[in-house]
Amino acid sequence: MRLYLGLDCSTQSLTAMAIAIDGGRREVVWERSLEFDRDLPDYRTRHGVLPSADPLIAVSPPLMWAEALDAVLADLATSGLDLTRLTAIAGSAQQHGSVYLNQSSTACLATLDPARPLADQLRRIFTRETAPIWMDASTSAECAEIAAAVGGAARLAGITGSRAFERFTGPQIRRVAKQHPDAYAATTRIDLVSSFMASLLAGRHAPLDPGDASGMNLMDLHTRCWSREALDATAPDLEPKLPPIAPATTVIGALSPYWQTRHRLPPAALVVWTGDNPSSLAGTGIVEEGQVAVSLGTSDTIFGLMHTPHVDPGGAGHVFGAPTGDYMGLTCLRNGSLARERIRDAHGLDWRGFSRALETTSPGQDGALMLPWFEPEITPTVNAPAVHRRNLDAGAPHANVRALVEAQMMALANHSRWMGIDVRTIHATGGASANRAILRVMADVFGADVFQCQVGNAACLGAALRAWHADAAARGSTRPWSAIVAGLAEPIAASRIQPDGDAVRIYAALRAEYARFEADVLSRR
Numbered sequence: 001m002r003l004y005l006g007l008d009c010s011t012q013s014l015t016a017m018a019i020a021i022d023g024g025r026r027e028v029v030w031e032r033s034l035e036f037d038r039d040l041p042d043y044r045t046r047h048g049v050l051p052s053a054d055p056l057i058a059v060s061p062p063l064m065w066a067e068a069l070d071a072v073l074a075d076l077a078t079s080g081l082d083l084t085r086l087t088a089i090a091g092s093a094q095q096h097g098s099v100y101l102n103q104s105s106t107a108c109l110a111t112l113d114p115a116r117p118l119a120d121q122l123r124r125i126f127t128r129e130t131a132p133i134w135m136d137a138s139t140s141a142e143c144a145e146i147a148a149a150v151g152g153a154a155r156l157a158g159i160t161g162s163r164a165f166e167r168f169t170g171p172q173i174r175r176v177a178k179q180h181p182d183a184y185a186a187t188t189r190i191d192l193v194s195s196f197m198a199s200l201l202a203g204r205h206a207p208l209d210p211g212d213a214s215g216m217n218l219m220d221l222h223t224r225c226w227s228r229e230a231l232d233a234t235a236p237d238l239e240p241k242l243p244p245i246a247p248a249t250t251v252i253g254a255l256s257p258y259w260q261t262r263h264r265l266p267p268a269a270l271v272v273w274t275g276d277n278p279s280s281l282a283g284t285g286i287v288e289e290g291q292v293a294v295s296l297g298t299s300d301t302i303f304g305l306m307h308t309p310h311v312d313p314g315g316a317g318h319v320f321g322a323p324t325g326d327y328m329g330l331t332c333l334r335n336g337s338l339a340r341e342r343i344r345d346a347h348g349l350d351w352r353g354f355s356r357a358l359e360t361t362s363p364g365q366d367g368a369l370m371l372p373w374f375e376p377e378i379t380p381t382v383n384a385p386a387v388h389r390r391n392l393d394a395g396a397p398h399a400n401v402r403a404l405v406e407a408q409m410m411a412l413a414n415h416s417r418w419m420g421i422d423v424r425t426i427h428a429t430g431g432a433s434a435n436r437a438i439l440r441v442m443a444d445v446f447g448a449d450v451f452q453c454q455v456g457n458a459a460c461l462g463a464a465l466r467a468w469h470a471d472a473a474a475r476g477s478t479r480p481w482s483a484i485v486a487g488l489a490e491p492i493a494a495s496r497i498q499p500d501g502d503a504v505r506i507y508a509a510l511r512a513e514y515a516r517f518e519a520d521v522l523s524r525r
């Protein structure tokens with residue numbers, strides 16, 4: 001029997017999951033989640049983000065992620081699992097966030113004192129104490145500058161898989177270089193959240209995988225190397241500050257002596273980390289073209305596998321590297337779970353009341369529509385947040401719940417058409433995928449069968465499966481991805497929600513109406 005550990009450092013929490021693989025048996029044997037706001041209150045985050053008066057700014061403290069890692073691995077040490085069996089560890093993290101480290105970070109990582117907490121020892125390694133994260137929308141000027149320098153949005157998308165997006169790391173780095181030139185000059189390593197966490201475990205600077213590196217507007221999607229053009233358009237002397245890019249199966253070393261002594265963990269193989277969406281692709285069992293998953297988390301995302309990359313001509317979507325070595329198409333809505341919470345709280349409901357609202361209202365509600373841009377939106381780009389309603393009374397609790405969920409599903413469906421996938425089945429994951437009333441709206445809007453997954457946290461499961469896959473590959477096994485995901489990252493057959501014919505017809509018309517409403521409001525801004 002071998003144990004594999006997956007970690008996921010998301011916006012609001014750090015989760016760890018151990019899976020046991022024993023011949024044909026595969027099982028989740030341990031899971032622990034630490035919520036940043038609740039469990040590390042000293043960092044004063046709200047939903048994992050530091051409060052900001054400017055709605056376009058979103059930053060988090062990297063020290064908080066480090067402290068969370070120390071706490072979760074302390075729990076693993078006392079889990080009762082036979083940790084001599086722990087063979088490999090991989091992880092995933094919220095995409096795009098950037099951590100700025102100085103020269104002292106190299107020695108610091110290599111000489112951590114196991115007698116002392118991790119976070120205490122890292123205080124001096126940052127050139128910026130905060131990390132801009134994926135919710136940041138403050139870099140429109142830098143996006144325009146980078147696009148202009150490479151010859152336009154379409155050209156940048158052709159090289160990197162996406163036009164310039166505010167939250168992507170390249171524009172974020174450009175902003176730091178412009179606004180804080182001294183800090184930028186003193187920065188010797190710019191990590192993504194994924195490579196930062198992997199570096200803490202490895203005791204030395206870790207590489208990036210192509211899945212996460214493709215969320216930066218800096219990687220050439222076709223060669224999986226840094227693009228000279230994109231680097232030059234972004235900031236001076238950038239390449240030496242970036243981690244190398246390594247294939248998703250790379251074993252980057254062993255768990256460092258710090259963790260072995262501090263939490264009595266074995267020298268397990270450490271696999272390069274990736275972004276939460278590429279990891280969720282594995283964790284929802286999407287290993288063939290044509291399959292699609294929807295993740296309902298802090299962000300709502302829809303993604304599918306692509307053998308050959310084709311970028312969104314409309315500029316809304318992204319192409320990232322996939323853990324299988326292929327590509328993945330992805331569309332991301334920022335107003336996901338926090339928007340659902342906003343509507344729930346505004347109308348004094350709990351989640352049960354939220355579900356009841358969906359169950360007691362009818363599809364389409366005679367043309368009631370909402371554009372739920374509570375916060376700046378990614379798809380479509382909306383930097384000045386505002387909620388727009390049509391044929392909808394803002395004070396009607398049930399109608400607003402339905403209009404919100406319908407808006408989220410219609411936006412996901414409309415803005416993912418570019419992937420060219422005839423969506424027949426959807427694997428649903430993320431916290432809100434437990435809510436079958438929400439999944440009923442998803443099935444009807446997409447006209448597709450929706451399945452719940454056996455393991456709720458697909459990003460974390462995907463990380464554990466990546467650990468297994470890379471370890472198997474390192475041992476010379478050619479186990480295909482379809483065999484890795486079988487049995488754990490599979491949809492539950494009995495959870496199927498079939499679309500209702502009448503509702504599908506209503507939504508076919510309403511989706512067109514929604515697109516017109518969205519275009520109309522955007523044209524008036």
Ligand code: XUL
Pocket residue numbers: 010011093094095096134167215275276277298299301332
């Ligand atoms: C994807 C994106 C979000 C974050 C959330 O491009 O920005 O899904 O990865 O953690």
